[in-house]
Every structure is written in structure tokens, then in C-alpha cells.
Amino acid sequence: MNLLxxxxxxLQEITNLIIAAFFGLFRSPRYFSETIRQMDLIGVxxxxxxxxxxxxxxxxxxxxxxxxxxxxxxxxxAGKSVATSIIRELxxxxxxxxxxxxxGSAISAELGSMVVSQQIDAMRxxxxxPNRKLVAPRIIALMFMLPLLxxxxxxxxxxxxxxxxxxxxxxxxxxxxxxxxxGITTQDLIGxxxxxxxxxxxxxxxxxxxxxxxxxxxxxxxxxxxxSVVLSSIVVIIFDFFLSRAIxxxxxxxxx
Amino acid sequence: MFSLQNEETVVAEEIxxxxxxxxxxxxxxxxxxxxxxxxxxxxxxxxxxxxxxxxGVSFTVRRGETKVILGRSGGGKSTTIRLVLGxxxxxxxxxxxxxxxxxNYSEIEMMKVREKIGMVFQEGALFDSLSVYDNVAYxxxxxxxDETEVETEVRRMLKFVDLEDAIDKMPDELSGGMRRxxxxxxxxxxxxxxxMFDEPTAGLDPxxxxxxxxxxxxxxxxxxxxxxxxxxxxxxxxxxxxxxxxVNENGEVIFEMEGEKLCLINTExxxxxxxxxxxxxxxxxxxxxxxxxxxxxxxxx
Numbered sequence: 419m420n421l422l423x424x425x426x427x428x429l430q431e432i433t434n435l436i437i438a439a440f441f442g443l444f445r446s447p448r449y450f451s452e453t454i455r456q457m458d459l460i461g462v463x464x465x466x467x468x469x470x471x472x473x474x475x476x477x478x479x480x481x482x483x484x485x486x487x488x489x490x491x492x493x494x495x496a497g498k499s500v501a502t503s504i505i506r507e508l509x510x511x512x513x514x515x516x517x518x519x520x521x522g523s524a525i526s527a528e529l530g531s532m533v534v535s536q537q538i539d540a541m542r543x544x545x546x547x548p549n550r551k552l553v554a555p556r557i558i559a560l561m562f563m564l565p566l567l568x569x570x571x572x573x574x575x576x577x578x579x580x581x582x583x584x585x586x587x588x589x590x591x592x593x594x595x596x597x598x599x600x601g602i603t604t605q606d607l608i609g610x611x612x613x614x615x616x617x618x619x620x621x622x623x624x625x626x627x628x629x630x631x632x633x634x635x636x637x638x639x640x641x642x643x644x645x646s647v648v649l650s651s652i653v654v655i656i657f658d659f660f661l662s663r664a665i666x667x668x669x670x671x672x673x674x
Numbered sequence: 675m676f677s678l679q680n681e682e683t684v685v686a687e688e689i690x691x692x693x694x695x696x697x698x699x700x701x702x703x704x705x706x707x708x709x710x711x712x713x714x715x716x717x718x719x720x721x722x723x724x725x726x727x728x729x730g731v732s733f734t735v736r737r738g739e740t741k742v743i744l745g746r747s748g749g750g751k752s753t754t755i756r757l758v759l760g761x762x763x764x765x766x767x768x769x770x771x772x773x774x775x776x777x778n779y780s781e782i783e784m785m786k787v788r789e790k791i792g793m794v795f796q797e798g799a800l801f802d803s804l805s806v807y808d809n810v811a812y813x814x815x816x817x818x819x820d821e822t823e824v825e826t827e828v829r830r831m832l833k834f835v836d837l838e839d840a841i842d843k844m845p846d847e848l849s850g851g852m853r854r855x856x857x858x859x860x861x862x863x864x865x866x867x868x869x870m871f872d873e874p875t876a877g878l879d880p881x882x883x884x885x886x887x888x889x890x891x892x893x894x895x896x897x898x899x900x901x902x903x904x905x906x907x908x909x910x911x912x913x914x915x916x917x918x919x920x921v922n923e924n925g926e927v928i929f930e931m932e933g934e935k936l937c938l939i940n941t942e943x944x945x946x947x948x949x950x951x952x953x954x955x956x957x958x959x960x961x962x963x964x965x966x967x968x969x970x971x972x973x974x975x
Binding site for chain 2: 447531535536537539540541542543544545546547
């Protein structure tokens with residue numbers, strides 16, 4: 419019961435944070451330059467790790483699935499299998515997990531340090547709402563940049579798969595590209611963009627909430643950083659299931 | 675607005691104690707707004723879980739008065755300041771700022787109230803990512819003030835705390851005392867008429883602590899600022915309740931001891947014990963008390 423109460427309380431706090439940040443967007447001053455700075459930090463800063471993750475995920479997918487496909491004489495479906503897996507699931511989820519590890523922890527640690535050194539109190543005392551100045555730009559930047567990072571990861575994943583398919587298994591590159599082109603649908607692409615939008619919201623709100631609710635000095639900062647990454651990663655994975663289900667039924671995507 | 679007042683103002687605040695009452699009728703006629711206390715606590719209660727932090731706290735801070743809040747660590751001193759700023763809300767009771775009941779104000783309503791309050795935090799609470807200039811200019815940048823005006827104001831404030839040379843430094847390049855002084859300069863931007871000092875001398879060497887107290891005295895005597903000065907150092911109490919700032923014939927600010935012919939009436943002590951006010955009055959009364967808890971605090975043993 420206590421756990422349930424704690425969960426509901428956290429959920430309420432996170433929801434309040436999102437609402438406060440959202441309504442803050444309609445009042446001046448607006449922190450446009452801070453949002454751009456966050457986009458640069460989150461988007462450009464995370465690009466290398468997301469691209470690497472995408473590339474090697476595509477490669478390993480082919481490495482593991484190609485022998486099975488070959489056994490059933492379905493080598494010409496190799497591109498489709500990689501593209502579908504990456505665009506529908508692995509691209510959005512892995513990008514979100516990488517960003518959660520890199521950015522979620524940084525947000526939580528930064529805000530947590532500001533809390534324990536009374537900088538958040540100072541900000542409020544100086545007439546600034548931290549939800550508008552700190553939370554809103556980070557959530558917006560994450561919601562905007564994560565879909566773009568996911569698209570980049572998807573492309574590199576497909577390229578990685580192609581390189582491994584032709585390099586290791588001597589699959590004709592044209593056959594791979596054709597399989598990718600005819601294998602993915604517009605619904606897959608839209609679904610693959612919608613997911614990271616929500617994942618960005620989850621990572622941003624959970625990390626900001628954990629950072630702003632830090633207590634217990636520097637030890638508390640470490641604790642909230644860990645909690646932020648663990649919680650946002652778990653919520654992303656759980657939410658992915660329900661989101662996939664919703665997207666599949668909305669766009670009538672066949673799962674076979 | 676931040677100009678030095680002439681000597682007459684200072685002398686007026688040094689009238690013999692018997693002749694002046696907090697709500698003196700003549701003062702009230704001349705400046706009716708002075709009747710309204712700058713800060714007023716009415717039977718304020720606050721608890722965190724089962725832990726009572728404030729238990730029926732009531733006191734007032736008049737205009738131009740410094741209230742020194744004394745008490746052991748964890749006794750509710752800093753909480754009192756946070757309540758004034760609306761960073762916390764009381765469980766019951768009323769808090770009034772300039773006669774305005776802010777107890778149930780929302781965060782948006784509090785933003786307006788905070789414009790007239792400056793806050794000096796224990797460790798300075800400077801923004802790590804901003805230079806001294808940007809820290810002091812923070813409130814003005816948020817208000818979208820023209821940069822030329824901002825620079826003039828920032829330089830004026832840094833001159834007041836004698837830190838003009840540190841304008842381009844980052845907070846991590848400053849000593850503890852310098853950080854507090856930058857914190858004071860930041861709190862003074864916008865000329866607030868109420869200032870909160872949350873243990874501003876904690877962990878500082880005696881000369882630097884003295885400098886911080888002198889700044890508080892200057893604000894009280896030359897700028898007519900009302901303040902709450904939270905501390906647990908008796909040396910600070912001595913400075914604040916026995917010295918006053920005035921301007922000599924060369925226009926320099928000097929500090930003098932109260933003598934036989936005058937007695938400072940614009941500094942009072944409030945002593946907290948386990949969330950309750952156990953003493954409120956002048957320094958002389960404080961030191962003459964027989965209360966064993968206060969005696970222990972005064973003597974430090």
C-alpha cells in the first residue's frame with residue numbers, strides 16, 4: 419500500500435511538473451535561447467553515441483538473423499527484417515535509453531546540485547519560476563531532438579545492417595536496399611517518430627522531477643541521478659509496449 | 675533610490691529609547707506607511723511529518739529595523755526566512771509583508787511579492803554557470819532591462835560591497851567571503867526594502883564576518899532597509915546591536931558605537947527554542963536575562 423501511495427504521489431508530482439512547464443510557455447519571459455542551448459546539448463551532443471548504437475545494432479541484427487533467413491531461403495527479406503525492427507522498435511527505444519543515460523542523468527545531477535546549493539531557492543527568490551526557466555526548455559528540447567536522433571539512428575542502423583549483410587554474408591547490396599524500400603511502410607515511419615516524442619517527454623519530466631526533488635546533499639544528488647536513469651529507462655520500456663499496441667491499432671499495422 | 679541619506683536620518687534613528695516607541699504617533703503622521711510593519715508573523719505553525727519546526731511564532735519587523743534571529747541549528751531560523759519568501763507555506767497562522775497577507779498566495783502571486791524582498795543565502799547560492807556580473811544582473815536580465823542600464827546598476831551594487839574588481843570572475847574563483855558579498859549585491863538589485871540574511875557569516879573568518887555585518891548595518895541605517903538576520907554567532911549580535919553607520923563630513927561611511935546619549939532602537943533580538951520564540955527584545959535585555967537556555971547561548975557553555 420505504501421509503495422502504491424508513493425507511486426501515485428510521484429506520478430502526481432511529475433504530472434504537476436509537466437502541467438506547470440506547459441502553461442509556463444504561454445507567459446513571458448520566454449526562454450528561447452535556453453531551449454536552443456539545450457537542443458544543442460541534447461541533440462548535437464548525443465549524436466555520436468546514438469549513431470554508433472544504431473549502426474552496430476543494425477549490424478548485429480543481420481549477424482544474428484541472416485543464418486535463419488538463409489535456412490528458410492528468405493535472404494531477400496534481410497533488409498526488411500532489419501528496417502522493420504529498427505524503425506518500429508529498436509531505433510526509438512535504444513535512442514531513448516542512450517539519451518536517458520547521457521542526458522537524463524546530466525539533467526538530474528545539474529538540477530539536484532542546484533537544489534542542494536540553494537540555487538533553485540535563489541532563483542525563486544529572484545522572481546524566476548524554475549519550471550519555466552529550467553524544466554520547460556529541457557522537456558521541449560528532448561521532445562524535439564529525440565525524434566531527430568531516432569531518425570539518424572534508424573538510418574545508420576539500416577546502413578550498418580547493409581554493410582554487414584554484404585561484407586560478411588556477401589548479400590547483394592541492391593537486393594538489401596530493395597527489401598528495405600518495400601519492407602517498410604509510412605505507418606512504420608510515423609509510428610517510429612511518434613514514439614520518441616513521448617519518450618522525450620518521459621525522460622525530461624522524470625529527470626527534472628528527480629533533480630528538483632533532491633534531498634540529502636551531495637549523496638542525494640548521486641541517488642537522484644541513479645533513480646532518474648533507472649526510472650526513466652523502465653518507464654520508456656513499459657510505455658513502449660502500450661504505445662506500440664496503440665500505434666498498431668491506430669494505423670492498423672500488422673504485427674506478422 | 676539607493677542614495678545615501680543625510681546624517682539627520684541616522685540621528686533620527688538614534689533617539690533615546692524612552693522617547694521613541696515603535697508606533698510613534700508623530701512618525702505615523704509624517705509617514706503613515708511606516709505604521710505598517712514590513713514583516714509580521716501571527717501565530718505561525720509549521721511541521722514536517724511529526725517534527726514541529728515552528729510552534730506559534732509571532733513577531734514583527736518594523737520599517738528600517740533589523741531583527742536578529744538567534745537559535746540553535748535546526749531551530750526553525752532559516753525556515754522563518756523561507757516562509758517570508760513563500761518558499762514554504764505554513765500549516766496555520768498568518769504572514770504579512772507590508773500589511774499584505776501572503777499566507778495563501780500562489781507561486782505566481784508570490785513572484786510580485788518577492789520583487790520587494792532580497793535574500794542573502796548561507797553560502798551565497800550564486801549560479802555556478804554565470805559570472806559575477808551575470809549573477810548580480812540576474813534579476814534585471816529576467817526583467818529585460820536595457821544592457822547599459824544593467825551594467826550601471828551592477829557596477830553600483832558591486833561598488834557597495836567593494837567587489838568591483840571581481841566583475842568578470844566566475845563564482846568558483848571567489849573566496850567564501852567574496853561569494854557572500856556578491857550574494858548581497860545580487861540581493862540588493864532592484865533596491866528591495868526588505869532583506870533576509872540567512873547565516874551570512876557562517877564559516878567566515880572574523881574580519882570578513884565583520885565586513886558582512888557592516889554591510890547589514892549600512893543597509894539598516896543609511897538605506898532604511900528592514901531585515902531579518904539569522905545567525906548563531908554572538909559577535910554578529912554585538913556588532914548589529916551596538917554600532918551604527920553614519921556619513922562623516924567627507925562623505926565617507928563610518929561606523930560608531932552607541933554611547934550614553936543614544937541607544938539603537940532599530941535592532942532587536944528574537945530567540946528561538948524548539949520552534950518557539952522564547953525571547954524578543956533589545957540586546958541589553960537579552961544579556962540581562964536569567965533564562966538558563968539564553969545564558970548558555972550568550973556564554974557559549
